[in-house]
Amino acid sequence: MARTAVLGRLIWQFGTVAELVQETPKVASLILDVPGWTGHLAGQHVDVRLTADDGYQAQRSYSIASPPEDSRLAITVERLDDGEVSPYLVGEVRTGDKVELRGPIGGYFVWRGDDERPVLLVAGGSGVVPLMAMIRHRAANHLKTPTRLLYSSRSYEDIIYRAELDRLASAGDGLTVAHTLTRMQPAGWTGYARRLDSAMLAEVAWPKAQAPIVYVCGPTPMVENAASLLVEMGFDPASVKTERFGATGG
Amino acid sequence: MSFISRGFRGKRRDTASSSRLPPGQYVVNDFPVLSAGPTPRIPVAEWSFVIEGEIDKPRSWTWDEFRKLPTEQVTKDIHCVTKWSKFDTGWTGVSVDTLMEGVDTAAEFVIEFSYGGYTTNLPLDDVTGGKAWVAFEFDGQPLHPEHGGPARMLVPHLYFWKSAKWIRGLRLVNEDHPGFWETNGYHNYGDPWREQRYWGD
Numbered sequence: 001m002a003r004t005a006v007l008g009r010l011i012w013q014f015g016t017v018a019e020l021v022q023e024t025p026k027v028a029s030l031i032l033d034v035p036g037w038t039g040h041l042a043g044q045h046v047d048v049r050l051t052a053d054d055g056y057q058a059q060r061s062y063s064i065a066s067p068p069e070d071s072r073l074a075i076t077v078e079r080l081d082d083g084e085v086s087p088y089l090v091g092e093v094r095t096g097d098k099v100e101l102r103g104p105i106g107g108y109f110v111w112r113g114d115d116e117r118p119v120l121l122v123a124g125g126s127g128v129v130p131l132m133a134m135i136r137h138r139a140a141n142h143l144k145t146p147t148r149l150l151y152s153s154r155s156y157e158d159i160i161y162r163a164e165l166d167r168l169a170s171a172g173d174g175l176t177v178a179h180t181l182t183r184m185q186p187a188g189w190t191g192y193a194r195r196l197d198s199a200m201l202a203e204v205a206w207p208k209a210q211a212p213i214v215y216v217c218g219p220t221p222m223v224e225n226a227a228s229l230l231v232e233m234g235f236d237p238a239s240v241k242t243e244r245f246g247a248t249g250g
Numbered sequence: 251m252s253f254i255s256r257g258f259r260g261k262r263r264d265t266a267s268s269s270r271l272p273p274g275q276y277v278v279n280d281f282p283v284l285s286a287g288p289t290p291r292i293p294v295a296e297w298s299f300v301i302e303g304e305i306d307k308p309r310s311w312t313w314d315e316f317r318k319l320p321t322e323q324v325t326k327d328i329h330c331v332t333k334w335s336k337f338d339t340g341w342t343g344v345s346v347d348t349l350m351e352g353v354d355t356a357a358e359f360v361i362e363f364s365y366g367g368y369t370t371n372l373p374l375d376d377v378t379g380g381k382a383w384v385a386f387e388f389d390g391q392p393l394h395p396e397h398g399g400p401a402r403m404l405v406p407h408l409y410f411w412k413s414a415k416w417i418r419g420l421r422l423v424n425e426d427h428p429g430f431w432e433t434n435g436y437h438n439y440g441d442p443w444r445e446q447r448y449w450g451d
Contacts (some may be wrong), residue, residue: 009450014253047447049274050255058260059274059333084261084276092257100253105448107434108286220283224396227288237288237366244283 010102012049013037017097018072023160027126028090029065029076032099037073040064042133043110043215043243046075046103050085060085063129063217063243064104067136076160078126109215109243113137117213118146118206122196122226124218125153127245128160131217135175139168149177150204152196152222155184178204196222198229208234217243267337270327272442275335281388282334283396286430290366290416294400299384300419301349304357309349310419313400316384319344324383326406328413329442341404343385346377346420357422361429362403362414369429370414372405372439374422381407384417409440409447 015032022028042064049059066074079090093099111119111134121131128151138145153159159179169177180192180200192200206212214235216226223244231237267277294313302308311319323342329335360374376382385404386393393399398415405413411431432438437446445451 010448050258050260051253052258052260053254056260056262057274058258058276061332088255088258097256098253099255105435108430220396224283224289231288237290240288242285242287244285 010047010105012100012102014098015073015101017093017095017099020093020095023076024158026079026090026158027076027160028079029074030089030093030099031066032073032075032101034073034101039068040073040104041107041110041112042067042137043130044104044106044133045130046073046101046105048075048085048089049100049102050088051100058084061105062089063133065129065132065136067133067140069137069140076126076129076132109217109241111137111213111215113141113143113145115145115213118210119148120205120212120214121147121149121151122201122214122216122218123149123151124196124222124226125158125245126160127216127218127223127243129217130243131215132161132165134215135165135168138175139171142173144174146174146206147176148204148206149175150180150196150200151177152180152182152218155181156186156189196226196229198233201226201229201233205230205233205235208236211236211239214240215243216240218245220244270337271335272329273445274447275329275333275442278334278336281336281339281397282330282332284330284332284411285396285415286368287366289395290364291395292365292400292416297400299349299401299417301353301422302419303361303422304355304424305353305422309353311349316344316401317386319348322383324404326404328406328410331409331411331436331440331442331447335442340389341383341385342387342390343383343401343404345380346382346384347380349384349420350378353422355422357424359423359426361421361423361427362412363418363421364414365416365418367430368414368416370412371427371429371432372408372412373426376408376412377403377405377420381405407441409437409442411436412440 015034019031045063062075065076077089297313300310383404386401402415403413
């Protein structure tokens with residue numbers, strides 16, 4: 001395993017909220033100015049630390065949504081109603097506020113874009129965030145790497161980055177996006193309308209002979225299911241990288 | 251405290267539980283799953299556990315042989331580097347001391363290696379002396395594959411990535427060799443009480 005971008009000690013830094021983007025009713029992106037940010041790879045995450053006025057602190061990890069090329073660092077956060085940090089980041093934070101963070105973290109669930117292999121991205125809910133960093137990295141570098149995203153959301157309104165994904169997929173440069181809506185579908189919906197299954201994966205995934213590299217990110221049951229199905233379909237387990245989001249505590 | 255997150259209150263804990271909680275962690279009641287790839291399914295008929303490397307003669311156990319070894323029931327707090335901690339988790343397993351009984355080795359380090367290719371490294375002293383187990387039951391039930399079944403390491407005094415799932419064996423080595431997460435940005439030792447999460451911590 002090659003050493004990666006994370007080399008020195010990861011120090012706590014301040015990011016200033018430059019912009020807030022409400023992506024869906026429960027999901028927002030925080031666009032941060034982080035002076036001295038040393039860069040990251042698509043797929044990595046940061047730790048965010050909040051401090052109350054009596055010194056009480058709480059930390060959580062959030063995937064980076066922005067590509068390495070952007071001058072600002074974006075994280076996209078889903079508000080968990082019983083969470084501790086996410087209701088602050090989605091609801092309380094305003095532009096101009098400072099947020100303490102350190103990173104980038106993680107050297108495995110990353111895509112550098114220097115690989116010829118086709119890419120299969122499988123996302124559930126806010127699991128799309130690190131995969132979006134990869135898609136944006138691909139677009140920023142005008143890469144033509146054949147890439148397919150299969151993205152499972154509860155409803156149309158819950159699709160994060162919907163307009164941007166539509167735009168990028170219509171560029172005709174080798175990116176395709178397939179959606180499935182598991183709970184509710186708008187009238188005239190032509191995408192999938194069920195939980196991810198083997199028939200869906202067989203339609204969307206690259207033939208295993210093309211030896212794609214696969215990134216799966218989402219809630220644990222969805223990731224377990226998708227990864228197991230891919231292995232049953234004959235994909236090399238070593239080429240299937242997973243990242244799981246517990247629905248816990250965030 | 252110089253910096254305050256404007257408007258942040260947080261969810262405070264009682265003092266009793268906060269003294270059991272390493273810095274930067276929070277308590278969960280469920281059992282989150284974290285793995286870097288698909289969950290391997292290993293039938294116990296094909297399972298074996300080995301101790302190899304700096305040892306005169308490698309030792310190995312089939313599942314049946316392993317299950318005839320004396321077991322221990324332990325209740326431990328566990329701490330994942332992704333910030334969750336879970337208190338009072340109940341395990342049944344075989345102590346590494348039992349597996350290492352009578353082994354004469356000059357090795358100072360050990361590599362846990364797993365079905366599926368995962369590895370993690372630690373000093374030998376951290377798996378001996380009543381500090382580590384090969385666990386096959388969680389809360390009295392066979393360990394689910396998602397959580398590392400048929401058997402996983404349990405090294406609860408270190409961050410939980412040091413407790414390899416789907417354990418296949420221990421390799422005794424003279425020199426330290428960073429494992430999977432240790433080469434991917436995570437701390438070489440991983441003491442939660444010193445918050446050794448990442449390189450340089």
